[in-house]
Amino acid sequence: MNIKYRIIICLVVTVVMFAGLEVRLWNIQVVRHSPINKTAIKQFEHKIFLNPDRGKIYDRNGEQLALDINVDSVFAVPSEISSPSRTSRKLAGILGLNESSLAGKLRKRSSFAWVKRKVGPSLSMKVKKLGLEGIYLLQEKKRFYPENDLACHIIGCVGIDSQGLSGIEKNYEKFLKTASRRAVRVTDAFGRNVITTNEVIKRNKECCDVVLTIDKYIQHVAEVELKKAYINSKASRATIVVQDPATGEILALANYPGFNGNKPLKYASRFMNNPAITNVYEPGSTFKIIAAAAVLEKNMVSPKDRFYCENGLWVIGNYPIRDHEKEGWLNFNQIIMKSSNIGMAKIGEKLGRIGLYEYTRKFGFGNYTGIDLPGESCGILRKTDKWSSISLGRISFGQEIGVTAIQLVSAFSSIANKGRLMQPRIVRHVLDSDGNNAREFEPITIRRVVSHRTVNLLTKMLVGVVEEGTGVRAGVDGYRVAGKTGTAQKYDKKSGAYCSMKYTASFAGFIPAYKPRVTILVIVDEPEGVYYGGTVAAPVFSRVAQKIMEYYSIPWDEYKLATNR
Amino acid sequence: MGKKTAVMDIPLFLTVIVLVCIGIVMVYSASAVISQEKFSSSYHFLIKQSIWAMAGILLMLVFSQVDYNHFQKFSRPAVIVTVILLFIVLFRPTMLGARRWIKIGPIGFQPSEMAKLVMILFIADVLDRKQSKIKEFKACILPILIVTMVLSALIYIEPDLGGTVILVLMFMIMLFIGGARVQHLVSIVLVSLPLLYLAILKVGYRKGRLLSFLNPQDDITGKGYQLYQSLLAFGSGGLFGKGLGASRSKLFYLPQPHTDFILPVIGEELGFFGVTIIILMFCFIIYRGARIAIDAPNLFGTMFASGIVSLVALQTIINIAVVTACMPTKGLSLPFLSFGGSSLIFTLIGMGILLNISMQVKRQR
Structure with a gap:
């Protein structure tokens, strides 16, 4: 070869x-590229999931109530830190952390550890200036409420991972949560940081920002006046709801005390609840409009019909019913004006159980109103077969029934809205990322409750309450006001009786009486000293209503000063 | 030297230059981070490799102008000098677990790389002088066998198993091409099998290496770590790679990314596509080398050329087989591409000799 x-x-x-x-x-x-590449990425890259971006929350005029701001989070790559004790000493001082626990974190030979999340710009500058090895900053989003505690119970707040915990933040989570984010760190074999990128994983194309029905100005006015009343009366709690009767839109809703959504951890969880929709209370005399509307609608009683008011004490069976004033004969108008329980009980007797139950349901009690906020209660309304011999009378003047503020304000609004009950609403529309309307929420009429005639008769009675009855302090210069006071003894569950020391003072009404623009309900819970709804709650109504009338530039009904001074 | 009318093999020359340049770029890419870490400058290995490449190319040009027939008379002195150098190496301090370098000033020098070329020279010389006695074991094969055993034993002690294997395989290939009896070669293999067994399985780390290559995934933190990382580098590169400089394996995951394991980095950055082009360039060099060997003017030239080409081919194949986990880890560099002065310079000297042979090819075809 x-x-x-x-x-x-x-x-x-x-x-x-x-x-x-x-x-x-x-x-x-x-x-084998893709399986090997997957394994390789697992080795080279470390993912940190960051808070998702959230959309903004606006009031009805486009004022920002909640938005995201960029903040820095500090993290450490412990394997790059040669002296954990020195690094932790320097960092702990600036960031206000426990030095020894930080040092413990940094001593672990891991490749990643949060030092402190979401620090302010001045702190992050200081950390930057230190230039410590193995300490890095990562931009994150933080929820920010520019008005602090304004409308806190409506807006709600978010948790540390930017998840909605309460209010609109919770109920509109799927619209507000717009984009998920993560940071990808590329590390070398020793776990040291090579590059960190911040990327968007998923974007919610559906929607983005939420526009509320709330008017920031009215909300502000309502909160200021509510706080004053709360402080002056040393109450345990106070609630105000302002509603547009024609549409059912909530213009303002506040409870005092509230909380600051920027620092949610400082508040106990009970401050986060929204009593205006979760708290069930006995409405007392404000509830008298239900039975009154029912007998007027059914033509059973006319405003001039007279009832004997038993000189302030009427005993049915073994149960006494008392009036605040000792009255003899009063006509229907006067019964409402002076808020006679005995008179109202007698009118209730005429109406009968079925009639009262029917109209209570018709006005929306015993049902969820369907307001788009979490935790709504439907109140307490027993079936007629569970009623005792005096239940009919008591329910007629607002005892033995549990309602929420939102139910009661909606019931008053139905009178103001010519007899049509509207669904209370809190969100006007949802905007997509381009700012277009993605979802519009139209006013929803639930039902016609009473006729125009009934509305006219009842409104006249309610005007009487404010002009010469128990609600004179609710009057507003230049406008006729229709409203009703409520002073309810609180039922004590422990003793099973109404206690003589604790009251719920309230006032509900609308203005201008014959062309209503707003319905306002004020509830002051457990005021000290003077406890009448006409004294504690009515003035709040008056001041808030006056400011709203000015704000809306509504012409005076007549040149007439209110009788409340 | 007289007949300088002939032209050297220009395509071969250019391919070698291009490969060396690719090597410099890839050495920089693979070593920058490690260099920054060790020497506070990312250019440490780049500068060294560039200097060696320039020196190597210069030497290649010089050797291409020296008639290769002159070397024949130096074959026995060269063997003696190499043996002495390999002895000296044994008394040098250990570096990276082996004694392979002789330091002359700042320059380290590996006699084992020189030994490969010297052995080729020696075998070519003996086969040329005793071409009529090629079938006789005592007269022709035995002296070559003895020299091979001495050289490979000395290299084995360093220890440098890769170098030893190369010498033994070179011996077999050159004798085969030279025309030795197949029975002789087979019996040499049979006799050396027990030695091979001792050499590999008696040394703990080699046994581990030998077994780990079979299933690198089983022991990714221990013995199989390097191969596992090598496969991750290749696999994550895909068809077209992550782009020049984008390797992540070189961030201390893959040990020796700029020396023996430079091909995985190339595979990760330039993909299957890039690796294939490099393999094609090697094939081209081997093909041109084989043609030069066939067309060489005398038997000495044919054997010298085929030895040099075999050396390049063997080192390339073994290196690629190792980094793709087809063979146990050997510690062999990839010719032209891996970082390493002695390897690069002696390979380029070999190419220079090959180019000189190409200038003297028979014209009759």
């Missing part, structure tokens, strides 16, 4: 071997 052929044999063997290696490389690099 010639040497030439032996060389060619070697050459062929060589080429075959290279071909074999090519096949092997094809197998590793192309055929």
Whole structure:
């Protein structure tokens, strides 16, 4: 065999071997690329899930009530830190952390540890200036409420991971949560940081921002006046709801005390609840409009019909019913004006159980109003077969029934809205990321409750309450006000009786009486000293209503000063 | 030297230059982070490799102008000098677990790289002088066998198993091409099998290496770690790679990314596509080398050329087989591409000799 052929044999063997290696490389690099690449990414990259971006919350005029701001979070790559104790000493001082627990974190040979999340710009500048090895900043989003505690119970708040915990933040989570974010850290084999990128994983294309029915100005006015009343009366709690009767839109809703959504951890969870929709209370005399509307609608009693008010004490069976004033004969108008329980009980007797139950339901009690806020209660309304012999009378003047503020304000609004009950609403529309309306919420009429005639008669009675009855302090210069006071003894569950020391003072009404623009309900819970709804709650109504009338530039009904001074 | 009318093999020359340049770029890419870490400058390995490449290319040009027939008379002195150098190495301090370098000033020098070229010279010389006695064991094969055993034993003690394997395989290939009896070669293999067994399985780390390559995934934190990382690098590169400089394996995951394991980094950054182009360039060099060997003017030239080409082919194949986990880890560099002065310079000297042979090819075809 010639040497030439032996060389060619070697050459062929060589080429075959290279071909074999090519096949092997094809197998590793192309055929098995994706599983190997997955494993490789797991080794090279570390993912940190960050808070999702959230949309903004606006009031009805486009004022920002909640938005995201950029803040820095500080994290450490412990494997890059040569002296954990020195690093933790420097950092702990600036960030206000426990030095020894931080040092413990940094001593672990891990490749990642949060030091402190969401620090302010001045702190993050200080951390930057220190230039410590193995300490990095990562931009995150933080929820910010520019008005602090304004409308806190409506807006709600978010948790540390930007998840909605209460209010609109919770109920509109799926619209507000717009984009999920994560940071990808590329590390070397020792876990040291090489690069960190911040990327958007998923964007919610559906919607973005939420526009509330709330008017920031009215909300502000309502909160200021509510707080004053709360402080002056040393109450345990106070609630105000302002509603547009024509549409059912909530213009303002506040409870005092509230909380500051920027610092949610400072408040106990009971401050986060929204008593205006979760708290069930006995409405007392404000509830008298239900039975009154029912008898007027059914033509059973006319405003001039007279009832004997038993000189302030009427005993049915063993149960006494008392009036505040000792009255003899009063007509229907006067019964409402002076808020006689005995008179109202007698009107209730005329109406009967079925009639009262029917109209209570018709006005929306015993049902959820469907307001778009979490935790709504439907109140307490027992079936008529569970009623005792005096239940009919008591329910007629607002005892033995549990309602929520939102139910009661809606019931008053139905009178103001010519007899049509509207669903109370808190969100006007949801905007998509381009600012277009993605969802519009139209006013929803639930039902017609009473006729125009009934509305006119009842409104006249309620005007009487404010002009010469128990509600004179609710009057507003230049406008006729229709309203009703309520002073309810609180039922004590422990003793099973109404206690003589604790009251719920309230006032509900609308203005201008014959062309209503707003319905306002004020509830002051457990005021100290003077406890009448007409004294504690009515003035709040008056001041808030006056400011709203000015704000809306509504012409005076007549040149007439209110009788409340 | 007289007949300088002939032209050297320009395509071969250019391919070598391009490969060396790719090597410099890839050494920089693979070593920048490690260099920054160790020397506070990312250019440490780049500068060294560039200097060696320039020196190597210069030497290649010089050797291409020296008639290769002159070297024949130096074959026995060269063997003696190499043996002495390999002895000296044994008394040098250990570096990276082996005694491979002789330091002359700032320059480290690996006699084992020189030994490979010297052995090729020696075998070519003996086969040329005793070409009529090639079938006789005592007269022709035995002296070559003795020299091979001495050289490979000395290299084995360093220890450098990869170098030893290369010498033994070179011996087999050159004798085969030279025309030795197949029975002789087979019996040599049979006799050396027990030695091979002792050499590999008696040394703990080699046994581990030998077994780990079979299933690198089983022991990714221990013995299989390097191969596992190598496969991750190749596999994550995919068809076209992550782009030049984008390797993540080189961030201390893959040990020796700029020396023996430079191909995984190339595979990760340039993909299957890039690796294939490099393999094709090697094939081209081997093909041109084989043609030069066939067309060489005398048997000495044919054997010298085929030895040099075999050396390049063997080192390339073994290196690629190792990094793709087809063979146990050996510690062999990839010719032209891996970082390493002695390897690069002696490979380029070999290419220079090959180019000189190419200038003297028979014209009759």
